Amino acid sequence: MASIGNIILRRLALGILTLFIVSIVIFLAVNALPGDFAQAILGQGATPEAVEAIRRDLGLDQPLATRYVQWLWRMLHGDLGISFAQANFASYVGSASDAGAVTVAEQLAPRFRNTLFLAGVTAVIAVPLSVGLGILAALYRGSVFDRGVNIFSLVSISSPEFFLAYVLILFLAVLDPVLPSLSNIYEGMSFGERLFKTLLPALTLTLVVTAHMMRMTRAAIINLLASPYIEMARLKGIGPLRVILWHALPNALAPIINVITINLAYLVTGVVVVEVVFVYPGIGQLFVDSVKIRDIPVVQACCLIFAAAYILMNLAADILSILSNPRLRHPK
Amino acid sequence: MKERLLKIRDLRIEGLSDEQWWPIVRGVDLDLSRGEVLGLIGESGAGKSTLGLAAMGYTRDGCRISGGLVEFDGIDMVHAPAHVKRDLLGRRIAYVAQSAAASFNPAHRLLGQCTESPVQHGVMSRSEAEERAIALYERLRLPDPQQIGFRYPHQVSGGQLQRAMTAMAMVAKPDLIIFDEPTTALDVTTQIEVLAAIRDIVQQSGTAAIYITHDLAVVAQMADRIKVLLRGEEVEEADTRSMLASPREDYTKSLWAVRSFQRPAKPAVAQGVSPLIRLEKVTATYGQVPVLKDISLDIHSGRTVAVVGESGSGKSTAARVITGLLTPRAGRVLLDGVPLPASYRDRGKDHLRQIQMIYQMADTALNPRCTIGDIIGRPVEFYMGLTGREKRRRVEELMVQIEMEPGEYMNRLPGELSGGQKQRIGIARALAAEPRFIICDEVTSALDQLVAEGILRLLARLQDELGLAYMFITHDLATVRAIADEVVVMKEGRVVEAGPKDRMFHPPHHPYTELLLSSVPEMEPDWLTRVLEARGPSEIGEAAIAKMNNSESSGSPDA
Numbered sequence: 001m002a003s004i005g006n007i008i009l010r011r012l013a014l015g016i017l018t019l020f021i022v023s024i025v026i027f028l029a030v031n032a033l034p035g036d037f038a039q040a041i042l043g044q045g046a047t048p049e050a051v052e053a054i055r056r057d058l059g060l061d062q063p064l065a066t067r068y069v070q071w072l073w074r075m076l077h078g079d080l081g082i083s084f085a086q087a088n089f090a091s092y093v094g095s096a097s098d099a100g101a102v103t104v105a106e107q108l109a110p111r112f113r114n115t116l117f118l119a120g121v122t123a124v125i126a127v128p129l130s131v132g133l134g135i136l137a138a139l140y141r142g143s144v145f146d147r148g149v150n151i152f153s154l155v156s157i158s159s160p161e162f163f164l165a166y167v168l169i170l171f172l173a174v175l176d177p178v179l180p181s182l183s184n185i186y187e188g189m190s191f192g193e194r195l196f197k198t199l200l201p202a203l204t205l206t207l208v209v210t211a212h213m214m215r216m217t218r219a220a221i222i223n224l225l226a227s228p229y230i231e232m233a234r235l236k237g238i239g240p241l242r243v244i245l246w247h248a249l250p251n252a253l254a255p256i257i258n259v260i261t262i263n264l265a266y267l268v269t270g271v272v273v274v275e276v277v278f279v280y281p282g283i284g285q286l287f288v289d290s291v292k293i294r295d296i297p298v299v300q301a302c303c304l305i306f307a308a309a310y311i312l313m314n315l316a317a318d319i320l321s322i323l324s325n326p327r328l329r330h331p332k
Numbered sequence: 333m334k335e336r337l338l339k340i341r342d343l344r345i346e347g348l349s350d351e352q353w354w355p356i357v358r359g360v361d362l363d364l365s366r367g368e369v370l371g372l373i374g375e376s377g378a379g380k381s382t383l384g385l386a387a388m389g390y391t392r393d394g395c396r397i398s399g400g401l402v403e404f405d406g407i408d409m410v411h412a413p414a415h416v417k418r419d420l421l422g423r424r425i426a427y428v429a430q431s432a433a434a435s436f437n438p439a440h441r442l443l444g445q446c447t448e449s450p451v452q453h454g455v456m457s458r459s460e461a462e463e464r465a466i467a468l469y470e471r472l473r474l475p476d477p478q479q480i481g482f483r484y485p486h487q488v489s490g491g492q493l494q495r496a497m498t499a500m501a502m503v504a505k506p507d508l509i510i511f512d513e514p515t516t517a518l519d520v521t522t523q524i525e526v527l528a529a530i531r532d533i534v535q536q537s538g539t540a541a542i543y544i545t546h547d548l549a550v551v552a553q554m555a556d557r558i559k560v561l562l563r564g565e566e567v568e569e570a571d572t573r574s575m576l577a578s579p580r581e582d583y584t585k586s587l588w589a590v591r592s593f594q595r596p597a598k599p600a601v602a603q604g605v606s607p608l609i610r611l612e613k614v615t616a617t618y619g620q621v622p623v624l625k626d627i628s629l630d631i632h633s634g635r636t637v638a639v640v641g642e643s644g645s646g647k648s649t650a651a652r653v654i655t656g657l658l659t660p661r662a663g664r665v666l667l668d669g670v671p672l673p674a675s676y677r678d679r680g681k682d683h684l685r686q687i688q689m690i691y692q693m694a695d696t697a698l699n700p701r702c703t704i705g706d707i708i709g710r711p712v713e714f715y716m717g718l719t720g721r722e723k724r725r726r727v728e729e730l731m732v733q734i735e736m737e738p739g740e741y742m743n744r745l746p747g748e749l750s751g752g753q754k755q756r757i758g759i760a761r762a763l764a765a766e767p768r769f770i771i772c773d774e775v776t777s778a779l780d781q782l783v784a785e786g787i788l789r790l791l792a793r794l795q796d797e798l799g800l801a802y803m804f805i806t807h808d809l810a811t812v813r814a815i816a817d818e819v820v821v822m823k824e825g826r827v828v829e830a831g832p833k834d835r836m837f838h839p840p841h842h843p844y845t846e847l848l849l850s851s852v853p854e855m856e857p858d859w860l861t862r863v864l865e866a867r868g869p870s871e872i873g874e875a876a877i878a879k880m881n882n883s884e885s886s887g888s889p890d891a
Contacts, residue, residue: 179371193837226393227434228429228431228433228434228435229435229436229438230391231429231435232427232429232435232436232437233437234390234421235385235388235390235421235422235426235427236420236421236422236426236427236448236449236452236500237417237418237419237420237421237422237423237449237452237453238418238448238449238452239418239452242452246440247437247439250437250439250440251437251438251439261817326438326439326484326486327438327484327486330483330487
């Protein structure tokens with residue numbers, strides 16, 4: 001019987017392997033995009049020589065495999081490269097550590113922090129809310145409350161994100177201006193102010209992710225209510241709330257943890273639309289802008305961050321599920 | 333006359349199926365005094381469990397009490413509000429379920445679950461309840477009573493769990509305990525130990541109990557009075573001794589008679605006849621865990637070899653090796669003296685055809701979406717190459733062989749058949765391949781005794797007609813007595829004893845065989861008392877097996 005430490009190490013190794021494979025896929029996919037950076041900035045009237053010169057400067061004339069190995073090598077040393085858009089071409093040639101230019105890492109870091117902040121605020125609101133609602137819906141299943149919560153969450157998950165965002169803006173910023181509709185946050189803001197400005201996008205995202213988590217919590221608990229040990233608990237005269245919290249919930253943790261982590265990963269990677277609506281300076285906007293001008297180093301770095309977020313979250317889900325299982329925590 | 337504790341009058345319970353309410357219990361009366369043990373027996377579907385739960389004022393989802401009266405100590409349990417019933421459950425009425433493994437919450441330690449009821453009801457403090465639970469563990473002879481409560485359910489054996497559950501029921505000192513088939517899922521050697529523990533503790537604490545089971549011999553040990561149920565109605569009720577001595581109703585008599593079916597043993601196989609199937613020094617493992625250790629056995633044409641042993645003894649694994657589902661680490665399987673390829677993948681169609689299987693759970697072994705005709709027709713087509721009208725004729729022939737009307741059942745789905753009928757379809761499917769050897773893996777253990785006997789008679793007749801060889805895997809010695817020619821006793825992956833049936837049932841025995849035989853309850857109220865007096869509490873169940881293992885491993889070199 002493998003110990004928990006072994007299982008976790010094995011999962012970790014698999015996660016790293018997955019990340020490596022994903023890096024190949026990202027690299028190939030990004031390079032398969034039609035057009036390139038030189039073409040994009042020089043426009044229609046560019047001479048082939050000018051395009052060629054820039055391509056050479058940026059190393060785009062090298063074979064694909066060479067570029068991949070270079071990229072991977074630098075990345076392993078923590079160097080995400082320099083954004084094409086930031087490169088000073090006159091002095092760029094041949095040097096990666098260009099003085100004065102902003103590196104991709106420097107460009108991404110504040111954006112990524114903002115995205116994590118938004119995801120964090122959303123998670124703090126959405127996770128307890130949806131698990132709590134799920135438990136209550138399971139407790140009062142079939143009741144008006146249960147149906148109401150179900151309908152409300154289905155409506156919110158079925159509506160497009162921008163629509164939810166505008167509805168919230170209408171009610172909370174326009175008709176009844178309690179929250180700002182623009183989330184233009186910047187360095188040096190106090191935490192409170194930052195939180196205040198982030199609240200509206202966070203609420204929008206809460207509406208988006210709550211339904212999924214809440215329904216899974218409810219389903220996972222109700223699934224167990226037919227188990228013999230639940231019947232036993234009832235026959236011991238245990239009240240319905242304790243039956244759910246003490247007897248059902250601990251056994252329903254694995255699926256609940258899974259759906260929570262998937263939604264958290266989504267919050268890190270998939271919130272472009274909400275960022276655009278609220279002009280929130282997160283990583284999603286940067287990503288879209290970079291794709292538009294074929295700024296390959298930034299696109300690749302973003303993709304890698306997204307992939308890593310998914311893999312890490314899944315890893316966390318796996319490990320927590322294992323830890324929630326007494327058979328694995330306490331082998332015979 | 334003792335004070336009456338439970339009174340049930342004309343109780344009617346209905347169950348919902350196909351959007352209609354069907355009666356499950358049709359007007360049963362029941363009386364129970366303080367300190368009295370009532371045995372409820374009947375076949376599956378007789379409404380025993382439903383009645384037992386109704387005594388607690390509880391019905392499962394999809395059931396309802398449609399009429400009648402349940403009064404526990406003067407409290408109307410049918411109409412009492414939920415909080416009143418909740419207050420009684422666990423505190424004054426407790427329940428012990430059939431499968432302790434499923435009825436303990438896997439996420440919590442035993443002690444926390446055992447003390448939950450009295451603590452939540454506020455009748456004891458946590459430390460008081462824990463003390464009492466530990467005292468009960470000790471009285472129920474659980475090993476290491478101080479520490480066992482800190483284990484999780486998966487960390488203790490089935491027999492120990494069942495006793496822990498009895499302790500859980502008794503912690504709050506209830507007036508009434510409902511035992512719902514508490515030993516049915518256990519091996520015989522474990523069963524006797526649990527029975528002894530339950531009986532002692534019920535007698536000592538003067539608790540009243542309803543003991544639900546389908547096993548007459550078990551109920552004879554436990555109950556003061558016996559009530560027989562059939563399809564939701566009472567057949568008869570009497571005190572245990574007079575019920576056993578002189579049952580009044582025909583149905584009760586038929587229940588008593590079931591164990592009388594016995595085939596005459598066939599004469600011994602002549603020397604030098606080569607066996608149909610031979611296992612030669614087979615060793616098999618699951619991963620690194622050894623399950624079969626160097627076993628050899630022969631099975632001759634037209635004979636039944638019963639393989640007996642408790643769960644985990646390697647019986648089914650031996651079957652998996654013969655069918656090629658599991659490749660052995662060492663040793664080989666011979667068919668007619670010719671070695672078979674180890675894996676079924678490498679065996680030809682003719683090899684596959686000659687060895688067939690019938691499974692314990694007919695429910696899961698039949699595709700629920702195929703008609704009976706298709707299920708039986710598939711091997712007919714696959715092995716025999718028959719199609720169209722010929723195939724249909726052959727399927728009809730097979731159905732006549734298993735005593736089922738082809739016209740009536742051909743187009744039905746397995747879900748529409750009873751358990752015994754499904755098992756017959758399983759037999760027909762095996763016969764369709766025209767095999768010479770059939771492995772019967774616990775084929776009767778999920779069936780009621782009357783139905784099981786029908787299956788055994790059918791298998792015996794088919795053997796006489798078709799000259800089949802059976803390997804009959806079972807843990808039930810009554811079945812062995814009924815059908816076997818030879819018996820192989822297995823324990824922990826080894827054959828401890830093998831030989832003709834007559835010899836096996838007569839002393840001297842291997843100590844393990846002795847233990848198995850003496851653990852089978854007999855239809856006599858004093859059997860348990862007698863066995864306990866003869867052997868002592870440390871010579872039954874797990875303790876006896878542990879002792880036997882010790883003496884084996886320390887092994888006497890002079891033997």
